[in-house]
Amino acid sequence: MFPKRGYSTYGQDIGILMLDTRFPRPIGDIGNANTFQFPVKYKIVKSATPDKIVAARDVARATLPLFIEAAQELESEGVRAIVTSCGFLTVVQDELASAVNVPVVTSSLMLVPLVSRMIGPSRKVGVLTANAQTLSKVHLEAVGIDDTIDVVISGMECSQAFHSMIFQDLPNPDFKQIERDIYQACAAMKGNEPSIGAFVFECTNLQPYAQRIQTELRMPVFGIIQAVNLLQTSCSDHWQLS
Structure with missing residues (x-):
């Protein structure tokens, strides 16, 4: 053709x-x-x-x-x-x-309704975002995430390594520290809410570190890729x- x-x-x-x-x-x-x-x-x-x-x-x-x-x-x-x-x-x-x-x-938030149906109504979708303080209900509802979908949201705003890379355009970020911070954020989410059945990474810069979450937490991770x-x-x- x-x-x-x-x-x-x-x-x-x-x-x-x-x-x-x-x-x-x-x-x-x-x-x-x-x-x-x-x-x-x-x-x-x-x-x-x-x-x-x-x-x-x-x-x-x-x-x-x-x-x-x-x-x-x-x-x-x-x-x-x-x-x-x-x-x-x-x-x-x-x-x-x-x-x-x-x-x-x-x-990638457009995947949340799909992932929610994949894991069933008894489990929640864990959303890891660049900043949970500014990710609003308007952002979620714009792609069909309403009150019928159970989500747990956590942000990376407390990670200095991640924050400085993204918002200060840091030319030499500490990738190992960023990976540790992302893992700890996901582990804390799962620990605080055991019903989380999958993660969706809102921020596209989180996805290079998805493999560790999948391997060590034994959790599926979805994102923009x-x-x-x-x-x-x-x-x-x-x-x-x-």
């Missing part, structure tokens, strides 16, 4: 809208192309920094025109689906999806010459 013509490059089915950051991103992070087993196309949304997006929903919504412009550019360049690098962008999910003609996933893989298998033509 031949690809649709009219683009400068081909084979990059997933477009990723990136916040404007400079901190290093290990494999497993959405901002490292080696995370994926297929090509992706990045678009940096200039001036959309983590402090603006995570600060408050109204601040994040003020950046919507920038995200729409970047999403439309990705679509014009041939991507078949679009994701973002910050889970707090749920507040612009509807507008961003309406602005393009390809599927859009702004946040699972959403990207779903989109890739659903939207790609997988075309080849024969």
Whole structure:
């Protein structure tokens, strides 16, 4: 099957809208192309920094025109689906999806209703977020997380190593300390609420450390990478010459 013509490059089915950051991103992070087993196309949304997006929903919504412009550019360049690098962008999910003609996933939080059904009504979804103090009911309801879904939310705002990397754009973060802090946060959540049946990582920068949670806590972990893989298998033509 031949690809649709009219683009400068081909084979990059997933477009990723990136916040404007400079901190290093290990494999497993959405901002490292080696995370994926297929090509992706990045678009940096200039001036959309983590402090603006995570600060408050109204601040994040003020950046919507920038995200729409970047999403439309990705679509014009041939991507078949679009994701973002910050889970707090749920507040612009509807507008961003309406602005393009390809599927859009702004946040791994969109997986929470699905994961909740997977683990059954007697168990809860543990949500680990960059900042539990600013993750509001509006962020959750924007992607279908309502009072019928039992969630336990914890944040990384007390981790100096994680916080300085994300919000101070630290060029040399302490990755080992970040991993310890993420593990301790998840272990504490599970210890305080044994009914947690799975974790969803809101922040895309948490996902490089999911393996330790899966191995040591014996818990499934879902995040933006699972959403990207779903989109890739659903939207790609997988075309080849024969």
